[in-house]
Amino acid sequence: MSTSWAQDQMTTISGEVRDTARAPIDLATIVLLNAADSSYIRSVFSNEQGAYTIPAVKGGRYLLATSLIGYRKDYHPITVNASSQHLRVATITLVPEMNALKEVAVTATLPSVERKDGALVVNVANSALAAGNTALDILQRSPGVAVDKDGNISLMGRQGVTVMIDGKQTYLSAEQLANMLKSMDGNNVQSIELNTNPSAKYDAAGTAGIINIKLKKNELEGTNGTLSLSAGYGKSHKSNSSLQVNHKVGKINLFGNYSYVNNAFNNDLELYRIIGQGQSAKVFDQLANFKNKRSSSNVRAGIDYQSSKRNTISALFSGFFLKGNDHSTSNNKISDLNSPIDSTLTTLNNGKNRYHNLSFNVNNTFTIDTSGRKLVVEADISTFEDHTNSNYTNYFYLANGDYLRDPEYILNDMPSEIHIQTVKADYTHPLTSKSKIEAGAKYSSVKSDNDMGFFDQINGHWEDNTQRSNHFIYTERVSAAYAIYSQTVHKTEIKAGLRLEHTYSDGNSVTLNQRNKRDYFSFFPNVSLNQQLSEKNNIGISYSRRINRPNYGNLNPFLYYVDPYSYQQGNPFLDPSYTNSYELNYTLLKKYTLTAGYQKTKDMVGEMMYQNDETNVAYVTNENIASEQVYFVNVNLPLAVGKVWSSNTNINAMHLGYKADLPTDPIDFGQFGLQANSNHTFAITPSFRLETTFQYQSPLRWSIYRIGSYWSLDMGVNKSFMDKKLQLKLAVSDIFNTRPNKVTTDYANLNIRVHNTWESRVARFTLTYNFGNQKLKVKQRDLDSDEKSRVGK
Incomplete structure (x- = not known):
């Protein structure tokens, strides 16, 4: 981040986002970036009047990156004076782009496995290999995960795993959990998160770590x-069949x-x-x-x-x-x-x-x-x-x-x-x-x-x-x-x-x-x-x-x-x-x-x-x-x-x-x-x-x-x-x-041999x-x- 920040004054940045017809744009994303290295500082959204406010910004040179699906991304350089309490930015105009949705559909593809915030994240949504499988099938094909004949789940070779669904602990026995996951349609799974060293925010249970199964949730308007x-x-x-319905209007989202x-x-x-x-x-x-x-x-x-x-x-x-x-x-x-x-x-x-x-x-x-x-x-x-x-x-x-x-x-x-x-x-x-x-x-x-x-x-x-x-x-x-x-x-x-x-x-x-x-x-x-x-x-x-x-x-x-x-x-x-x-x-x-x-x-x-x-x-x-x-x-x-x-x-x-x-x-x-x-x-x-x-x-x-x-x-x-x-x-x-x-x-x-x-x-x-x-x-x-x-x- 900028080394020219003042130590004694914070500035509030405000402005508006409109389209080429001068109509206000709601829910545009405005990201404040450091001009020197484009590092992320913070982000806000525009409201129904197209207005936005970014509070508590130190003096320095920045970029405002403004985006919304269906419009070309806009980059606007600004300079914040350390002695000023408020900076009003000129109106940002977003230009419609006809191919934007098609481009997002291509570039938004997630990698099959990625590491985020200390967890190994397996993105299984829309995978041909996940289709038709149960949640247990998907889980036992995840990196470092094994499931034995009795339903015991191990992570990185170790048993003692806490399994969560959408961040909630299941509290089930191994057999009951295996029955539930065997009967859960894999098409409803968004991702599987594997963490061998979670923070103090999460339950301390699970000596081998935490597995969190995230289910899909539609957020389209x-x-x-x-x-x-x-x-x-x-x-x-x-055989598996599933129906997911979502209705989102204004302040209410039903699913x-x-x-x-x-x-x-x-x-x-x-x-x-x-x-x-x-x-x-x-x-x-x-x-x-x-x-x-x-x-x-x-x-x-x-x-x-x-x-x-x-x-x-x-x-x-x-x-x-x-x-x-x-x-x-x-x-x-x-x-x-x-x-x-x-x-x-x-x-x-x-x-x-x-x-x-x-x-x-x-x-x-x-x-x-x-x-x-x-x-x-x-x-x-x-x-x-x-x-x-x-x-x-x-x-x-x-x-x-x-x-x-x-x-x-x-x-x-x-x-x-x-x-x-x-x-x-x-x-x-x-x-x-x-x-x-x-x-x-x-x-x-x-x-x-x-x-x-x-x-x-x-x-x-x-x-x-x-x-x-x-x-x-x-x-x-x-x-x-x-x-x-x-x-x-x-x-x-x-x-x-x-x-x-x-x-x-x-x-x-x-x-x-x-x-x-x-x-x-x-x-x-x-x-x-x-x-x-x-x-x-x-x-x-x-x-x-x-x-x-x-x-x-x-x-x-x-x-x-x-x-x-x-x-x-x-x-x-x-x-x-x-x-x-x-x-x-x-x-x-x-x-x-x-x-x-x-x-x-x-x-x-x-x-x-x-x-x-x-x-x-x-x-x-x-x-x-x-x-x-x-x-x-x-x-x-x-x-x-x-x-x-x-x-x-x-x-x-x-x-x-x-x-x-x-x-x-x-x-x-x-x-x-x-x-x-x-x-x-x-x-x-x-x-x-x-x-x-x-x-x-x-x-x-x-x-x-x-x-x-x-x-x-x-x-x-x-x-x-x-x-x-x-x-x-x-x-x-x-x-x-x-x-x-x-x-x-x-x-x-x-002296026992088992072949299952x-x-x-x-x-x-x-x-x-x-x-x-x-x-x-x-x-x-x-x-x-x-x-x-x-x-x-």
């Missing part, structure tokens, strides 16, 4: 919308979305276990096939009302309704080691799932004055209801096919309810043009009620198995407050924040008469330094402390039945784990980024497996098993060759290490790993586009498990018609069917039609509002 129809097939059918998803999934599992050693070793060789169907409806409706020029009130209602059917067949061949089969266990499961979520959100954004002071208050109420039941039939056969014993009939009935209330306030207060304070508070309350019934059929009647049934109620209340101070000194931006969270939790097993309460305070500092080395290069360093509170599903002590030889069990005695995270990032030419990081977690919550060699029963639970150390280097390389080929390649190299002094067998494991994601777009003609995505993950070690490598190639084409109002998209995911999940472990007395193959190769055809007014009229707000809403800002 008038009435408009988008209709999308998609059909696909792999081993079973897939509504409805989507329907009807998908079937196939999954094959091979599990091989060797139990014991030597001549007494037993072999369990299991083959299972899962056929699942999910149909869901998702509705969102809301209103934005600009009650004054400085105040906007927003209300949003959303509902999610899912019905599912699960069918599985498992054949478990049992024998001595290197011997013929002596018996077989066949397990049939027929299950039903009914799930719905209702939520209501109200938000008030008040811009206190033109200096940038702002107060945002928000409240959210959500309810989730999940009713799952499973009927298991176990058949026990001898090697010759005769019955070993009578069949076993089991019923699991698992209703659960979750009630969530949150309220928060965020305040921004600029101190000078180069410094500001942000502060806020949040209160959240989560109550989960799970009443699991386990029934055995005896003599034709269902009888409650009191040893396995369990009623568990979990309550968690978190009160938080934060403050962030940021200051720019020359070309160095300094940001320091502190978040304080008080947590109260109560895990009450009504059946076992067992209660586990926790009440604790935690401090979460956050510091970052960013140095601008030159106009296009900068370097930064940051530190943050985060927490991973045990999920209520992991705390529930009930037994989740799989078959007579395997089950899952919760652990009500899990403690929270804490992570200290350090990052160094470098940006070259404003687009190439290099990030190096180190994270250390104490009392990491991880999955453990135990096996009884006498009963042949294995079970999985979660424990505070180890300390975890992660080193990683992430490189993001966007590339454009002419106007035809553009690409983005993201490479993440890491080392995951785990140590624990367990009484049975100590853990001291570590391994280097590599993840790569490369997206390529070929604009063959203005209306025809080809897209490809290549993914690779090397072998990894996660706690006691070894995870195998995989690679995949996706490809899609996009053809537009009718001035891009109509788009046809054809895409095939995992063309070569190379995304199996391979897991092995030889820890302690475990799900339906990843799917062809999809999607039709998208944009109707109504498509002419953009920018919403009156400060230009930085979108960036400030991103994760990590």
